[in-house]
Amino acid sequence: MKRAYNFNAGPSALPLSVLERAQRELLDFQGTGMSVMELSHRSKEYDAVHNNAKQLLKELMNIPDTYDVVFLQGGASLQFSMVPMNLLGNEQIGNYVLTGSWSEKALKEAKKVGKTHVAASTKETNYTRIPATEDIQLSEQAAYLHITSNNTIFGTQWHEFPDLTVDLVADMSSDILSREVNVEQFALIYAGAQKNLGPSGVTVVILRNDLLERIPDNLPTMLDYRTYTTSNSLYNTPPTFAIYMLSLVLEWVKEQGGVKAVEQRNKEKAAVIYEAIDKSNGFYLPHAEKESRSLMNVTFNLPNDEVAKKFLGAAKERGFVGLAGHRSVGGCRASIYNAVPYEACEALAQFMDEFRKRNV
Incomplete structure (x- = not known):
């Protein structure tokens, strides 16, 4: 078997050993006589997979008990809407740093929800760099500062995160788990899985527990973070196979x-x-x-x-x-x-x- 040199931007390369293990387990997962894709999401066999993925992520990223980890669908693109819907109060302003196409899209969705402010931008140089912290100008009544930690299209990355007196929200879709970060610097981190975490289909959200107190009560159920924190991300059928693959990738990272x-x-x-x-x-x-x-x-x-x-x-x-x-x-x-x-x-x-x- 000849494997390609896979430099795709996403969905992207998965560890060969993970693919081989998934292949071995595809038809009969742990003696169940069923594939993971066929297991009930309420079964004890799937429950172990689900909780293993959550626990491994907490372990590998040193996520404190004051944070929760939830699994959603919709990719990072849905989070562009969910973040302001959950965290942007009526008199508050969502602050955004523009460093590329994905931060522009996040801002576009936030504008549909409430007030926004561009705290910094490098668009004038076609996003060739990350702005310095001193270039970030927060608005009054800032609800949060949103950044994109790595910019896939332009090839730029935050090497030091801004340390300001505001909740920091980060789209880490393309560099989560690629380097050590201090989770406590962030109020919320979200990431689509299809770069470093596994196949497309599952989105990871890591959020500080006190944020739940800010969520308005009029949100649709599936757009409310509390729906996922209170149900262990099992309110509805989650993307079970994608979460299984996530757990295998996390085990691989630990083995490395x-x-x-x-x-x-x-x-x-x-x-x-x-x-x-x-x-x-x-x-x-x-x-x-x-x-x-x-x-x-x-x-x-x-x-x-x-x-x-x-x-x-x-x-x-x-x-x-x-x-x-x-x-x-x-x-x-x-x-x-x-x-x-x-x-x-x-x-x-x-x-x-x-x-x-x-x-x-």
């Missing part, structure tokens, strides 16, 4: 040595590709400024569209998948999430060197 070990490997993976860019004498042009570079999404352009097209065609022939940049930026993007092995990044860097030498 935990988040600290994964973070070190991610730094090494990113370094080898950025080195190929930096030593190319301008043949590869990075989109992100160096101090804002993402460890998850390496974005770069080539001298012109013709050369970029040639690069992508040659890369495809060599087994590299998903290297085309987002249509709004163009160029190329290598998404190197947790499950992408170092060897794939090393192979890409070698290919980049070879291609440059043939095309300068």
Whole structure:
């Protein structure tokens, strides 16, 4: 079996050992004679899977008891609406830092719910950097400050989170579990699973318990965080197979040595590709400024569209998948999430060197 060098931005690579275990258990999960997909979500067998995923996430991220972990559907895109619906009071203002397309979309949804304020933005430079904390200007009556911790399209990432006197909310869809973070810096963290946590279909929300007191009572049931905290995310049928896969990925992270070990490997993976860019004498042009570079999404352009097209065609022939940049930026993007092995990044860097030498 030949596996592709998978650099897709999402859904993205999953650990091979996780896929193989899921394959082994697909038809008969733990002697039940059923697949996980066939188990009742009220069964003791599924209940163990569900709670294992929740407990492993708490363990790996050092989530305090003052926070809850819930599993939802709808992806991060639904959270763009749920965050302001639950946390934005009548006289309060949702503050947003714009660092890319996803933060723009989060702001757009919040505007439909209540008052908003752009506390900082790097749109004027086409999102090539993360703003400094001193550039963030909060409004009066700020309900929260929303950031996107990693920007998949533009290849930028927050390396230090703003420490301000306001609740911090983060969309961590594309870098959760890729590095150690202090959860207590945040009031709420949300993440779609399809980058580092597992397949698409489940969304993780980590929220501080006292936030529940702020939620208005007139929300639709399925848009109220309390529905999930009080039912252990089992109010309705959850995405059981996606949560099962999440639990396997979390076990894999633990086997790798935990988040600290994964973070070190991610730094090494990113370094080898950025080195190929930096030593190319301008043949590869990075989109992100160096101090804002993402460890998850390496974005770069080539001298012109013709050369970029040639690069992508040659890369495809060599087994590299998903290297085309987002249509709004163009160029190329290598998404190197947790499950992408170092060897794939090393192979890409070698290919980049070879291609440059043939095309300068």
